[in-house]
Structures are given as structure tokens and as C-alpha cells.
Amino acid sequence: MLLDEELVLVKSFLAVITPTLVSSLGEPMMTILVRNEMAGKPIAMNLITYLLKQEILIQTSSTFLRENSTATHIMSGYLKIIGGQYLTETIMDHVVHIINQSSNSQNIFELRVDRVTEEERRRNLENLKRIISEICNKIMSSNDLIPLPIRQISNLIAQFCSELFSENPLMMYTAIGGFLFLRFICPAIISPELFNLMPCELSTTARSSLVLISRVLQLIANQKCFDEKQKDMMVLNDLMKEKIAEFRVWVHDLVNEDISNKTHEPVFISNSKYEAAIKNLFHKM
Structure with missing residues (x-):
């Protein structure tokens, strides 16, 4: 019973x-x-x-x-x-790359002007933009890899948002962003060892780098950019606006594709x- x-x-x-x-x-x-x-x-x-x-x-x-x-x-x-296999196929290589880079540098993504030289900041910004773009592009081209139950839940969320929050046109995007990023992808990036993506504990430097990447991705999923409180990070806003627009297209396609003929291999x-x-x-x- x-x-x-x-x-x-x-x-x-x-x-x-x-x-x-x-x-x-x-x-x-x-x-x-x-x-x-x-x-x-x-x-x-x-x-x-x-x-x-x-x-x-x-x-x-x-x-x-x-x-x-x-x-x-x-x-x-x-x-x-x-979702373990999905994470392995989408973000694991990027997470490993960030960890490996972080082991060789203390300033891999540091943008605060009081912490790095102008040349270091320029290099770190290019590094950060590249990895954010790569992760976003991988996730937003991964529909065929997403397990059917996750797509079904996304469809339910979209349906509920349409029915009960129709006055808020961004609701579907932020709700699905909360489901997929806040509850799934970003925790796996911050703590890959808890999702069986890494076998061991991480260094403080590597963890800080992953937290920063997660923070940017979560803002994109929330349909937001950095504000004056994070002035050093505002140089990312143009890229984030671009990725927010792509995110909306991706979510729209995700919840509107016919999945009635798709099957799910039991875990x-x-x-x-x-x-x-x-x-x-x-x-x-």
C-alpha cells in the first residue's frame, strides 16, 4: 500500500x-x-x-x-x-576543464579591478565569456539528451504558468529556469562530486571558479544581468543579454516540441x- x-x-x-x-x-x-x-x-x-x-x-x-x-x-x-547521464554528456567536460585550469592559476575568472592587473582582467574576461558561451550552447542544443521525465515536468510547469500566471509573460522562462538550473544544473556545477561527476573534493580555487560560472548561468535563467552592486561583473551583461534571448527560444522549443512518441529508458x-x-x-x- x-x-x-x-x-x-x-x-x-x-x-x-x-x-x-x-x-x-x-x-x-x-x-x-x-x-x-x-x-x-x-x-x-x-x-x-x-x-x-x-x-x-x-x-x-x-x-x-x-x-x-x-x-x-x-x-x-x-x-x-x-539526470546523471545528461549532466555527464553536457557539462562534465566543461567542469573538468575549469577545475584543471583553476589548479594552475589563482585568477582564472577574477574580474575585480583591485585584485588583478588590466592585462589579467582582459584575459580572464575572455576566458569567462568563452566558457559561459560554451556551456550555454551545449545546454541549449541538448534537447535530445534531456530525459523524458524532465521534459514532461518542464511541460507541466509551462502549462501551469500559462493557466495561472498569464499576466506575466516571463513566468514560464523563470519557472523552468528555476527547475532546470537552480535545482539541477547549477548545483551540479558547484558540487560535481555530489553528482558523481568528480571522484574527489575540490580545491578552494576550483570551487570559487565553479560558483562564479553557476552564478552567471543562474542569472541568465532568471532573465537578469548584473547590476551596479556587482559593477566589476557588468562587462558580462552584453553576452548575458544575448544568452537570455537564446534561452527563451530554447525553452519555447523545449516545451512546444511533440514528445508523445518519445520513450524513456528506466534508470x-x-x-x-x-x-x-x-x-x-x-x-x-
Whole structure:
């Protein structure tokens, strides 16, 4: 009964615990559900759909999928489970390149005028623009690589935005940007070792470089540029405006392409990983 298709007990449980607790339970819970989807039950997607419907009823256009909630924590856990191959094929090479570069330089992307010489700043800016463009271009040409469940969730988000936030023409882009970047791509860039993209901990310099890249990408997904508070970074704004326009085209194409004939290869969850998820779930409850 715990894993019936309606997930009555799971929904009841999630309704009475705090989002903070869900943040630690999301991944093991979704691991269990994804494993049972291998038996032909669409229970993980059923739960995501239910939570999205609940989320949109209590959030505003400025908070939908932006705040840490039960829905966003569950989706983050789900994305981490089903999106590993996508991350490997899109951002891993870029992440490795940034880490390798950072090991040889303390100022790989530094733009603050009080930290670098004019020549270093010019070189770092070119470096930063190049890697941002490469990552954006890779992501925005990756539709065929995106797992079907992620596309289905994106379509649901677009549908809800159209129905309930029609007065805000940018809502669909910022909501899907929050789903794909804030909850998935940017965390994987900042902490690749937690997404099995890197085998070990990173140096402080490498982490700082990845955080900066993530920050720029998240602003693009939010349809924003740097302001006067980050004056040293405003030299990126022309490139970011260009990428924001491309991002809108990409999201529009992503949610309007017919995916009815596409199939999804179930994610394999080993017995050991499944058993560990069960132990982890009940240990934290």
C-alpha cells in the first residue's frame, strides 16, 4: 500500500513534515519510487505532478519553484537520480576543464579591478565569456539528451504558468529556469562530486571558479544581468543579454516540441542502492 499508484501514505507523510526534513529525505524517497517504476508503475512522476499542483496553489509568480519547499526538494532528489547521464554528456567536460585550469592559476575568472592587473582582467574576461558561451550552447542544443521525465515536468510547469500566471509573460522562462538550473544544473556545477561527476573534493580555487560560472548561468535563467552592486561583473551583461534571448527560444522549443512518441529508458537502481535508500529513509524519519 505504501507504493500504490495514488501514493496515499507518501502524500500524507509529506503533508505533515517540514520542508527542511524533506530536503534530507528527497533523494532516498525518490530512489525507492524510481526503483519501483521499473515495474511499470509511474509513481515517481505521479508524485511530482501532485506536488507541482499543490505548489502552484500556494505560491506567487515571484516564489514559484524559487523557494525551498516540499515540491522543490523532492524534484531536486528526482533530478539527481534520473539526470546523471545528461549532466555527464553536457557539462562534465566543461567542469573538468575549469577545475584543471583553476589548479594552475589563482585568477582564472577574477574580474575585480583591485585584485588583478588590466592585462589579467582582459584575459580572464575572455576566458569567462568563452566558457559561459560554451556551456550555454551545449545546454541549449541538448534537447535530445534531456530525459523524458524532465521534459514532461518542464511541460507541466509551462502549462501551469500559462493557466495561472498569464499576466506575466516571463513566468514560464523563470519557472523552468528555476527547475532546470537552480535545482539541477547549477548545483551540479558547484558540487560535481555530489553528482558523481568528480571522484574527489575540490580545491578552494576550483570551487570559487565553479560558483562564479553557476552564478552567471543562474542569472541568465532568471532573465537578469548584473547590476551596479556587482559593477566589476557588468562587462558580462552584453553576452548575458544575448544568452537570455537564446534561452527563451530554447525553452519555447523545449516545451512546444511533440514528445508523445518519445520513450524513456528506466534508470537502473541496484539492489544495494535500493536497500541503502530504504535504510537512509527510515534512519532520518
